[in-house]
Amino acid sequence: MVKGYFITGTDTGVGKTLVAGGLAALYKNKGLNVGVMKPVATGCKRVNNRLISDDAVFLKFSAEAEDEYDLINPVSLEQPLAPTVAARLSNTKIDTDKINTAFDTLCERHEYMIVEGIGGLLVPIDEYYFVVDMAEEMELPVIVVCRPTLGTINHTLLTVSYARQHGLDVKGIIINESAENCDAIVKDTNTDEIKRLTSLPILGTIPFHKKLDIKDYNKELLIKIFRDNVDKDIII
Template sequence: MKRKGIFVTATDTGAGKTYASLVLGHLLKDKKIDVGYMKPVQCSGDDASKITNALDLKDDFNLINPYYFEEPLSPNTAAKRAGRKIDPQKIIKAYQKLSAQHEMMIVEGAGGLLVPLCKDYLIADLIKDLELEVIIVSRLGLGTINHTLLSINQAKSLGINVKGVLFCNTSKNKGGIPEQTNPSVIKDYSGVDILGQVPFLDKVDQQAIVDKCSNAININKIFNLSDKAITNKLVEMDKRYVW
């Protein structure tokens, strides 16, 4: 399976994966890149539909969100209580269909790496089966160093390539010394790249996101866009000139 996107995981639930996924999607669209989005499993809420609408995606929603459960629980528990079973192959096939229709994919996980989807199958296993690199979305505040380093080390031990850490500020609080120093500490102790910070936004429309986030997030590194930018430039030149 050819890698053509990123898997968005996090230190835990509520760290800002959905917020980050939305921002990344809009930044890709601003670069005229055809982006697809997938939320394999959602337990309660309507995050998947909100992002689908915000990014104006026309894909079959059953591919975007193959499994939905009413209760806000871990996927395996929510499925069991609903009398259902999550089939990883269904998710993989849905991803393959979506990936074939888009230049780049954003796949948003549930919780963190070790969240179980079904018996003997974790989010980490899905990431490996999809053959995607991950970014780890993390909080900025006190306590994030331990959570983030644990997630990074776990990913590495499982053979999952960590593209880097993306911090997410989901409140207006500007923070203090922990918020200012945690990113550099995590970089020093993990060796992974810090990909930027998603700032708190009063508005989450595309223009607001582009204005506030373009210089705050290393979108080119996350999606390996440097080579793609050169290719796109050559394509545009081909359209204008006859060689």
């Protein structure tokens, strides 16, 4: 069975792509055979009449993956909305079989897979099929990315609790400072409270760094920041 992680988050914009890319870059840098996937992306840009996701491109770059774009991102939608809504507005229906087939193909090629979800666990992909169901089908251990800001204890506990209700194997939490100027007292106190209430390890705390932007493609910095700030045992 493939090893790796399904990266989810407490919300959109918390840093799932950065974390998934950072981990993939660490695996690759260690000489491991790692594949990446952004199964469903919305807010894609039209390039040469194809819809392209910035997230998928960043993951492909981070892992130096040679896989076809359509395997890495089998479902791409133009509107920056929840998948079911974006699909409805473009008069299409998301083909979940296409996601499973692409995932199976990538699993045959790679020893490790890093998969980025979309939004949080209860984002709808099909009428009654959510990100949590997709994660369950992929059978990968889950990492929850959260913000270090006020409100994160509630968001993180809800996410972990829902993941556990669905039988997902939650490995731990990565706290990512996705925006500058987080309140220091909030940042310093969240970690212990989240650890206490979830009994999960904090697998990393990623600082804000202007040049870490996913549109900057700064691989050297990405590897350095992740090597210095995530748990060494994260590479399984």
